[in-house]
Amino acid sequence: MIVLSDYLMVSGILLSIAVFGIFVNRRNMLILLMCIELLLLAVNTNFIAFSKFLNNMDGQIFVLFILTIAAAESAIGLAILVVMFRQRQTINVEEIDRLKG
Amino acid sequence: MSIEKIIFYVFAVSLIGAASGVVLVKNPVKAALCLVGAFFSAAGLWLMLEAQFLAITLVLVYVGAVMVLFLFIVMMLDIELKQLTEKFWQYFPAGFLIAALLILGFYIGLNTDKFAAILLGRSPLEAVQYSDVKLIGILLYSAYLYPFEIAGIILLTAIIAAISLTFRGHRLRKMVEANLQVSVKKQDRVRLIHLHSHQENR
Numbered sequence: 001m002i003v004l005s006d007y008l009m010v011s012g013i014l015l016s017i018a019v020f021g022i023f024v025n026r027r028n029m030l031i032l033l034m035c036i037e038l039l040l041l042a043v044n045t046n047f048i049a050f051s052k053f054l055n056n057m058d059g060q061i062f063v064l065f066i067l068t069i070a071a072a073e074s075a076i077g078l079a080i081l082v083v084m085f086r087q088r089q090t091i092n093v094e095e096i097d098r099l100k101g
Numbered sequence: 102m103s104i105e106k107i108i109f110y111v112f113a114v115s116l117i118g119a120a121s122g123v124v125l126v127k128n129p130v131k132a133a134l135c136l137v138g139a140f141f142s143a144a145g146l147w148l149m150l151e152a153q154f155l156a157i158t159l160v161l162v163y164v165g166a167v168m169v170l171f172l173f174i175v176m177m178l179d180i181e182l183k184q185l186t187e188k189f190w191q192y193f194p195a196g197f198l199i200a201a202l203l204i205l206g207f208y209i210g211l212n213t214d215k216f217a218a219i220l221l222g223r224s225p226l227e228a229v230q231y232s233d234v235k236l237i238g239i240l241l242y243s244a245y246l247y248p249f250e251i252a253g254i255i256l257l258t259a260i261i262a263a264i265s266l267t268f269r270g271h272r273l274r275k276m277v278e279a280n281l282q283v284s285v286k287k288q289d290r291v292r293l294i295h296l297h298s299h300q301e302n303r
Contacts, residue, residue, distance in 0.1 A: 002109050002149075005211040010113045010146070012207030014120050016200040021124025023196025024189055030129050030175060034136050037167070038120055041143050044155075052150040057236050061245050063155050064237070067162060068252045072259035074167050078174045079263040085178050 007049035015042035029084075029091045033077050040070045109149060116142035127182060129175045137168050154234045 018038035025031040044063045051059025085091055119142060122135030140163045147156040241249055 001103075002106060006109065006113075007146070007150070008211055009207060010116065012211075013117055013204055016203040016207075017117065017120045017124060019203060020196040020200035023192050023199065025124060026192060027188060028129070028180075030171070030180075031124070031132055034123055034132055034171065037136065037163075038123060038139065041139065045143060045146060048147055048150050048152045048155065052152070057240055060152055060155055060233075060237055061240050063152075064158070064241070065248060065252055067155075067158060068256060071162060071167055072255050075170065075259050075263045076266070078170060079266040081174060082178070083266050091178065091180060 004049055004053045008046060011042040011045040011049070014045070015039060018042065027092050027094055029081055029093050032093065033074060033081070036077075037070065037074065040066060105149070109146070112142045112145040112149070116146065129180065129182075130172065133168060133171045133175055136171070137164050140164050140168070151233060154237050 015038075018035045021035040021038065022032060025035065044066055047059040047063045047066070051057060051063075081091060084096065088095060116139055119135045119138035123132050123139060126132045126135060140159055144156040144159045147159065
């Protein structure tokens with residue numbers, strides 16, 4: 001039988017991989033956005049697992065809202081990425097230092 | 102080993118493998134495709150948790166819309182990959198250390214007796230016959246009606262923000278501007294100059 005801690009461990013590993021990805025790919029903004037999607041996926045899996053094991057539907061509603069906000073976030077993030085690429089011809093995060101004093 | 106366990110481990114391993122692919126692959130197109138695989142595996146896990154509506158939503162909205170958006174952007178931009186993956190190994194140790202500490206922390210936390218051991222080791226309650234979509238719908242349109250409307254407003258804001266950020270106006274188009282065309286006067290276009298019919302100063 002699969003217990004709650006199995007699901008929690010899977011999403012914990014997923015979250016760790018996403019954090020690792022944010023560290024190693026810190027120059028490529030596209031991969032950074034993808035890693036944020038992975039983080040949210042791990043959190044959503046946690047929510048759904050708790051919702052199932054506590055017999056409470058509120059967790060699933062929360063996941064629905066997180067999905068909405070994540071979709072909006074990635075749309076705006078990609079729009080900002082496109083504008084940045086037009087201005088600087090790069091998506092390297094380390095070169096975005098125009099506001100640096 | 103029961104069939105349920107086998108399915109769970111298949112989905113879990115493919116989810117973690119695809120997620121590792123996202124962070125380790127150099128090519129952004131391949132990373133986006135790995136992310137699609139990760140979403141599919143996660144949808145499988147969610148199906149096992151009897152969240153059918155959300156699993157289908159994940160596949161439709163994420164794989165169908167958001168990941169296509171990512172692929173569009175990746176293919177639209179002409180990215181220099183070499184420069185972006187230069188310092189991969191420089192940040193590798195720190196990232197690995199933090200990820201390993203996180204996993205260790207989760208493992209210890211989930212295997213301790215002190216933290217809600219009753220809950221963590223519990224198998225799911227015996228399922229009553231119910232419809233997941235129906236329950237979500239009832240909750241969404243009653244108790245969560247106000248957040249639901251706010252979510253709609255946030256999506257509208259995202260649309261407006263994305264369009265207004267990337268819209269470049271008409272300056273690069275060879276479009277005919279009708280209002281300028283009809284309001285033009287004769288003085289704007291026709292210039293009368295006086296030319297002599299014979300050459301002077303010979």
